[in-house]
Amino acid sequence: MALLATAVFAPLPFSMAQPGMTADVLGENKGDPVITISGTKVRGTSGQLRMTTIEATGPDAHVDLGDVLDGWFRTDRAVMPRDSVYPKGDSVEEIEEYNAEEMKKSQDAATEAALSHLGEKPDDIRVTLKLADVGGPSAGLLFSLGIVDKLDGDGSGGDLTGGRVIAGTGTIDADGKVGAVGGVALKTKAARRDGATVFLVPRAECADAKTELPKGLRLIPVTTLKGAVSSLVALEKGQGSVPGC
Secondary structure (H helix, E strand, C coil): CHHHHHHHHCCCCEEEEEEEEEEECCCEECCEECEEEECCCCCCCCCEEEEEEEEECCCCCCCCHHHHHHHHCCCCCEEEEHHHHCCCCCCHHHHHHHHHHHHHHHHHHHHHHHHHHHCCCCCCCEEEECCCCCCCCCCHHHHHHHHHHHHCCCCCCCCCCCCCEEEECCEECCCCEEECCCCHHHHHHHHHHCCCCEEEEEHHHHHHHCCCCCCCCEEEEECEHHHHHHHHHHHHHCCCCCCCC
């Protein structure tokens, strides 16, 4: 009995996660524009490009067997290895600092990728990205798409979104390559909750994204910024093929 009680109540190396907040990178977050561009003409936009997050228990939170079993059978929560959510062995303060650094790197890469895609010189254009209370690199793709939409739209006068609420996730590097992230199945729920009808997902995570996919949400797999832009333009114009998972 003592061993059973220990197994039930002992802390386990897991985090409990649920759908988190989303933010429209074309608009404001907590009163501040998410994307500010100077040094060139910026176009008005319609529609939304919503980055998505998960909300996880803290790195020092006590998660026991009961919590894990409860989360395992729920569709609005997920049990994730703590090491997949937080760097191993770091303090809460170090983790927060690490996530802030990753967000800064992601913003720099997103800006470079977007301007390179458009053939613009970063020396002539200043881009400032600001998103309060969010860390990590998973908003990179949406940052890049937001910059592209504000500067060029669909390339022929229209909006990249086509007036839709489009959400997504994915890291990005300076060359425009999109990388995988965690918690995609939860992020699709956050996206649909906040009005999205289209979700951009790293192609490698299509299977995860289809798990308990909310009704009315269309998945578009992406591997590069160029491919994401092409897919959105094809969707907006109703011309060409739009890939699916």
